[in-house]
Amino acid sequence: MPRPALNPYLAVAAAVIAVSFSSLFVRLATAPPLIIATYRLLFTFVALAPFTLMKRGVLAGLDRRQVALSAMSGLFLALHFVTWFISLGYTSVASSTVLVTLQPVFVVVGSLLFFKERIPRLAAVGGVLALAGSVIIGAADFQVGMRALIGDLLALVAAVMVSGYLLIGRRLRSGIPLEGYTFVTYGTSSLVLVAATLVTRTPFTGYPARDWLLFLALALVCTVMGHTVFNWALKYVQASVVSVSILGEPLGAILWAAVFLGEPPTLRQMAGGRSSSAACISSPGSRRALRSRPDTCKEGRKPVMHHELSPSARKVQEALEAAGVPCRVQELAASSRTAAEAAEAVGCDVAQIVKSLVFKGTRSGAPVLALVSGKNRVDEALLAAACGEPVGKADAAFVRERTGFAIGGIPPLGHREPLCPVIDRDLLEYPEVWAAAGTPHALFRITPADLLAVTGGRPAPLS
16 A cells, blocks of 8 residues: 555544534534434435445455444444534533543543553543543533533533444554445444434424535535544554544634634633643644654654664565555664564554564465464464465474575565465554564564555464
């Protein structure tokens, strides 16, 4: 996959501005919340479906698991919009929008529990600031009355729903194309909301022309330019980074509400919004948008490197450049022979280290390269099923002869003879992984999508 034309962190920032108009458009509409949510997703689906259908094989390439998870993501998205839009009828735009963006807390916890992602310290700080801002706003509405508090609780439910949507998107987006994911996700959301509208006997028509324009604006501005851009960015960055960056949404929403709805924020809301803005500024997304560097580690720590690459490492760098991927080989002062050593050296989770293991086909005698997550041990039966013949361990001489590299530094590409590796499916769950680059001291960082592209490998379960 070629390098993205747009910095994903800048794309996230632009998407935050787009979604900040959502609460304004909802408040300006006179239609019921369920109808607003239905037409927002339905118009979005109709606008994007042709792009999916024009690409052959996009939908056929999705397996049952990917379709099921995409559909679940769509269900979460539908429930998010309904609960949030209803909350806007009970409480102020400022309170509802700030509370619904409490979702970074749930996303950070979910990323840790389900994906075992190491959460950057700045993202954790952002989550704490978001929680503090929400408590300040909730306390203010508790004093206003029960109606406002109900609106706050609905906004909180909406935050949980959108967290599930973001977490599933993060899991899927590194392995499937954006068109396929949005087709199933937005399609499911539309079906769920249309069904809910039919069950509740809410009229589909009879709304003023301004409402229809607002439905269209919600679809094209807030969803296509907002949520769809978030989904695109999830291929390159962690869900927690996108989630914390969305904390900038209340700032725009509060501004639009003050200008167009005559709802100036209270002192408590301003204090809560200030806490959320601090969370946004402290997030990794905002920092990396200003200083995106291909040779920095996950938490900004830069490995100690030698200035000149060794011949083996230089060979891997040349192979990466020939493949057209913007990856930089780094030779570290510390050893990275084992997955644990490599993870410690670059400051990532051990599961993000790509172990390059060479086996030998027992019938063909051909080398079989397995690219495995550092947390996993290879199940040779699963590897045999993936490559079509039984396999056995390869000795050091065979490995060097067929790959051109010694054990402990085997890269996923640049071998003496072409190899089509089997890639551990668990590696696809991460925004970036680190692979060996020819020596026990050399590594390079790459996205799973680029790893698939440059190696021509096929993903499969290997443990």
